[in-house]
Amino acid sequence: MSAEELKQLKPGQSPHEPEKATLEGKNKFLGFWFFLGGETVLFASLFGTYLALKDSNLDGKPAEELFGLELVFIMTMILLTSSLTSVYAIYHMKNLDFQKMQLWMGITVLLGLSFLGLEIFEFYEYVHHDGHTFTSSAFGSAFYTLVGFHGAHVAFGLLWIVTLMVRNARRGLNLYNAPKYYVASLYWHFIDVVWVFIFTVVYLMGKVG
Amino acid sequence: MSTAYAQKNGFFAGLWDYLTTVDHKKIAILYLIAGGFFFLVGGIEAMLIRIQLIQPDNEFVSAGLYNQLLTMHGTTMIFLAAMPLIFTLMNIAVPLQIGARDVAFPFLNSLGFWLFFFGGVLLNCSWFMGGAPDAGWTAYAPLSTTSPGHGVDFYVMGLQISGAGTLIGGINFLVTIINMRAPGMTYMRMPLFTWSSLVTSVLILFAFPALTVGLFLMMFDRLFGANFFDPSMGGNHVIWEHLFWIFGHPEVYILVLPLFGLFSDIISTFSKKRLFGYSAMVFATVLIGFLGFMVWAHHMFTTGLGPVANSIFAIATMAIAVPTGIKIFNWLFTMWGGSIRMTVPMLWTVAFIPSFTLGGFGGVMLAAAAADYQYHDTYFVVAHFHYVIVGGVVFGLFAGLTYWWPKMFGTMLNEKMGKLAFWPFFFGFHLTFFIQHFLGLMGMPRRYWKFQPDQGLEIGNLVSTLGAFLMAIGTIIFLINVVITTIKGEKVSGDPWDARTLEWSIPSPPPFYNFTQTPLVRGLDALWVEKRHGNGKMTPAEPLGDIHMPNNSFIPFMMSLGLFIAGFGFIYQVDNSSYLILAVLGMAITLLSMFVRSVKDDLGYHIHKEDLEKGAGSE
Amino acid sequence: MARDTNSTSTEFYRKKNKEEMKYQLVTFAAMIVFTLVSFGLVIGEFHPMFTIPVIILLACVQVAFQLYYFMHMNHKGHGLPALFLYSGVFVAILTILAMVTIVWW
Numbered sequence: 001m002s003a004e005e006l007k008q009l010k011p012g013q014s015p016h017e018p019e020k021a022t023l024e025g026k027n028k029f030l031g032f033w034f035f036l037g038g039e040t041v042l043f044a045s046l047f048g049t050y051l052a053l054k055d056s057n058l059d060g061k062p063a064e065e066l067f068g069l070e071l072v073f074i075m076t077m078i079l080l081t082s083s084l085t086s087v088y089a090i091y092h093m094k095n096l097d098f099q100k101m102q103l104w105m106g107i108t109v110l111l112g113l114s115f116l117g118l119e120i121f122e123f124y125e126y127v128h129h130d131g132h133t134f135t136s137s138a139f140g141s142a143f144y145t146l147v148g149f150h151g152a153h154v155a156f157g158l159l160w161i162v163t164l165m166v167r168n169a170r171r172g173l174n175l176y177n178a179p180k181y182y183v184a185s186l187y188w189h190f191i192d193v194v195w196v197f198i199f200t201v202v203y204l205m206g207k208v209g
Numbered sequence: 210m211s212t213a214y215a216q217k218n219g220f221f222a223g224l225w226d227y228l229t230t231v232d233h234k235k236i237a238i239l240y241l242i243a244g245g246f247f248f249l250v251g252g253i254e255a256m257l258i259r260i261q262l263i264q265p266d267n268e269f270v271s272a273g274l275y276n277q278l279l280t281m282h283g284t285t286m287i288f289l290a291a292m293p294l295i296f297t298l299m300n301i302a303v304p305l306q307i308g309a310r311d312v313a314f315p316f317l318n319s320l321g322f323w324l325f326f327f328g329g330v331l332l333n334c335s336w337f338m339g340g341a342p343d344a345g346w347t348a349y350a351p352l353s354t355t356s357p358g359h360g361v362d363f364y365v366m367g368l369q370i371s372g373a374g375t376l377i378g379g380i381n382f383l384v385t386i387i388n389m390r391a392p393g394m395t396y397m398r399m400p401l402f403t404w405s406s407l408v409t410s411v412l413i414l415f416a417f418p419a420l421t422v423g424l425f426l427m428m429f430d431r432l433f434g435a436n437f438f439d440p441s442m443g444g445n446h447v448i449w450e451h452l453f454w455i456f457g458h459p460e461v462y463i464l465v466l467p468l469f470g471l472f473s474d475i476i477s478t479f480s481k482k483r484l485f486g487y488s489a490m491v492f493a494t495v496l497i498g499f500l501g502f503m504v505w506a507h508h509m510f511t512t513g514l515g516p517v518a519n520s521i522f523a524i525a526t527m528a529i530a531v532p533t534g535i536k537i538f539n540w541l542f543t544m545w546g547g548s549i550r551m552t553v554p555m556l557w558t559v560a561f562i563p564s565f566t567l568g569g570f571g572g573v574m575l576a577a578a579a580a581d582y583q584y585h586d587t588y589f590v591v592a593h594f595h596y597v598i599v600g601g602v603v604f605g606l607f608a609g610l611t612y613w614w615p616k617m618f619g620t621m622l623n624e625k626m627g628k629l630a631f632w633p634f635f636f637g638f639h640l641t642f643f644i645q646h647f648l649g650l651m652g653m654p655r656r657y658w659k660f661q662p663d664q665g666l667e668i669g670n671l672v673s674t675l676g677a678f679l680m681a682i683g684t685i686i687f688l689i690n691v692v693i694t695t696i697k698g699e700k701v702s703g704d705p706w707d708a709r710t711l712e713w714s715i716p717s718p719p720p721f722y723n724f725t726q727t728p729l730v731r732g733l734d735a736l737w738v739e740k741r742h743g744n745g746k747m748t749p750a751e752p753l754g755d756i757h758m759p760n761n762s763f764i765p766f767m768m769s770l771g772l773f774i775a776g777f778g779f780i781y782q783v784d785n786s787s788y789l790i791l792a793v794l795g796m797a798i799t800l801l802s803m804f805v806r807s808v809k810d811d812l813g814y815h816i817h818k819e820d821l822e823k824g825a826g827s828e
Numbered sequence: 829m830a831r832d833t834n835s836t837s838t839e840f841y842r843k844k845n846k847e848e849m850k851y852q853l854v855t856f857a858a859m860i861v862f863t864l865v866s867f868g869l870v871i872g873e874f875h876p877m878f879t880i881p882v883i884i885l886l887a888c889v890q891v892a893f894q895l896y897y898f899m900h901m902n903h904k905g906h907g908l909p910a911l912f913l914y915s916g917v918f919v920a921i922l923t924i925l926a927m928v929t930i931v932w933w
Binding site for chain 1: 837841845849852853860866880884886891895899909915917921924926928
């Protein structure tokens with residue numbers, strides 16, 4: 001079984017769900033979903049903390065003065081689009097078309113990178129123009145921890161996907177790496193799910209006041 | 210290829226084997242050694258606490274050291290003794306009980322152990338590096354955030370690392386139980402220990418992230434100048450209390466549920482009866498798990514949450530008595546009319562039932578929010594949770610270790626000495642903790658270094674300390690038993706207890722691939738079904754064929770070591786920012802190890818059919 | 829399972845995947861629209877008592893789309909992932925509820 005797992009899969013072959021064709025793949029699939037269940041609680045704890053402390057801005061600017069919606073809107077659009085591009089990647093994986101899968105994964109990575117760049121720019125602005133820092137108030141601590149945890153997830157996801165792409169660039173899709181790609185795409189979607197709540201709860205609700 | 214699984218000899222080869230092993234049976238032994246060691250450390254801390262309290266105004270230890278001792282006793286016993294010893298039992302039994310060759314993620318199994326191990330070592334390094342944490346095992350802010358020195362930093366980093374290991378272990382057992390069951394092993398045919406391990410793993414999955422976040426916030430506050438728990442900067446203490454107990458209350462069910470399952474298996478085995486009310490037991494286990502998430506604020510009744518919140522949490526807490534009661538009665542009914550053998554595991558189990566029930570009564574009393582204002586932070590609470598944790602978890606661990614000892618090591622613990630260990634421990638336990646209920650009702654606060662003379666507290670405390678010595682004697686006899694048994698090394702059969710479940714259908718200790726052929730399960734208590742209706746052996750579900758096995762790996766050790774090093778870096782960068790180098794170095798080791806793991810294919814290897822016929826791997 | 833090359837079944841799955849991709853695009857369009865509406869409500873400065881529930885609802889619907897279409901939870905064999913995700917959501921809601929109501933000061 002194990003050597004066969006490394007046999008390259010080409011378009012037109014079976015199976016149509018390469019990510020779940022082996023027991024290892026099935027285990028990864030299930031284990032990763034469970035992990036995401038745990039991550040839900042992790043982010044809920046961070047959201048809860050943020051909601052409890054969001055008005056503790058002391059002398060610093062309150063949320064409605066601090067946040068600008070233009071940048072957040074652009075970031076949101078970028079991340080939502082990157083979710084779609086990783087759907088395209090998995091679509092091509094199911095058709096066993098490795099080259100196209102890599103291409104769409106690559107686009108996902110580029111979008112993720114630009115999201116991360118904008119986030120760093122945003123943080124830089126807050127720190128240097130608004131005096132809104134990690135240590136300036138409980139609001140600052142809670143904001144950077146919540147949004148920063150999400151940013152760290154994005155950064156880790158990028159490292160992960162790039163490693164996968166480089167490692168498998170020459171040998172193509174097989175039953176051994178298909179579950180890895182699939183799980184990485186699940187992770188990426190989850191990051192997007194968290195962001196939907198961040199832009200709603202942190203930025204939009206912050207703006208409403 | 211066929212030499213890949215040949216036995217290597219020599220101490221270093223053996224050590225290397227254990228450092229790199231991914232075999233669940235060897236990982237069980239690692240958990241046993243490490244968890245057993247920390248259990249003894251925690252026990253010594255307990256003895257020092259009790260000696261300090263043997264008489265009023267005692268000066269045996271200083272006030273500061275006393276705070277460290279009681280903090281480390283609680284933290285060690287919960288995170289570094291009870292959790293790993295439960296993982297010992299889960300590792301040795303769960304894959305065997307469901308007819309699997311290994312867990313779903315053998316690599317992660319190893320990683321989980323090494324994370325726990327290095328987290329525990331990091332935490333205990335604090336003793337030698339300026340003092341242990343001293344803010345109680347609950348580390349309430351602002352006591353913890355303002356505690357001087359690095360003690361609490363060690364608490365935060367140590368628990369963060371070992372907590373990650375536990376979370377990984379939980380996911381691993383979930384997938385194992387769901388995906389790796391042998392043909393015919395439906396959910397409703399799983400032994401109760403496997404069922405309760407499944408529910409426990411669910412609790413781990415959803416409870417530990419809250420602790421992870423809580424510890425991160427504490428770390429940011431203490432080490433990086435954040436203000437989560439600093440009211441002068443807009444922070445709030447109550448957030449820590451919530452996060453800690455959202456994790457902390459499910460945690461106590463995480464501890465006790467697997468042992469509920471174990472007791473069910475033991476009672477059924479030694480009563481020679483099918484478990485009474487199997488499906489009700491499963492239901493009760495799931496219900497306890499579910500309710501376990503809705504009661505955390507009963508630890509915070511006196512925090513000032515208001516009457517509405519207090520009432521809701523009081524009622525939810527009392528509701529837990531219902532499924533627990535179902536369990537108690539089912540155990541009694543299983544024994545009723547059975548042909549009972551009073552072996553050592555059975556002895557611990559029978560002792561557990563009244564002991565734990567007493568703890569439960571105390572729990573219902575504490576659940577009454579109005580009355581809790583009287584009990585809160587007194588020895589009544591101490592008595593209650595030791596009754597459930599020692600009477601439930603520790604009794605269970607002794608029972609489970611004795612029960613599965615032959616499966617782990619191929620030799621039986623001596624029954625006579627087992628009973629000799631039981632009686633002093635049992636009486637010592639009740640002497641120590643029963644009287645603490647009354648000390649609490651008389652107003653003795655918990656966690657105090659000293660108590661005053663002439664307040665009627667002397668006798669109670671003296672009795673309590675004497676009881677603790679009896680518990681220590683029981684533990685020492687158990688250890689002597691282990692040593693003697695190991696030296697004698699008398700081999701036993703695969704089924705020394707005449708038991709009912711799948712793990713007893715294979716030799717003791719099992720070959721490293723567990724089942725030569727995956728068994729076909731034909732009912733609840735799979736082996737018993739074959740003993741009664743078949744030829745006493747499991748029917749194979751597959752023809753003899755090659756077996757796929759995972760490779761050993763040193764990477765889990767390196768990943769955990771990296772975090773261990775980084776932990777020191779994070780702690781000491783407060784004093785001198787050049788320690789950040791250590792943090793960077795540690796994280797680099799971890800990330801590099803992860804990178805190696807991702808780019809290197811790990812396909813495992815095969816044991817060939819011909820070698821299996823020759824008996825490869827079996828003794 | 830069928831590891832052989834069966835061209836008709838391959839064609840079948842190819843078509844099925846394509847069909848699904850259409851739904852994915854619709855999902856994406858819906859997500860973008862929801863996002864625009866959310867931002868629009870905030871920029872338009874409607875009453876907070878109206879805006880806040882609506883944008884939270886839109887976020888939840890958007891996430892459901894993401895989960896069921898992008899993450900394939902509408903496919904077979906996702907019973908357990910759904911069970912565990914919803915269990916996580918249950919604990920998550922309890923946690924957030926506690927943090928916004930009973931963080932006593």
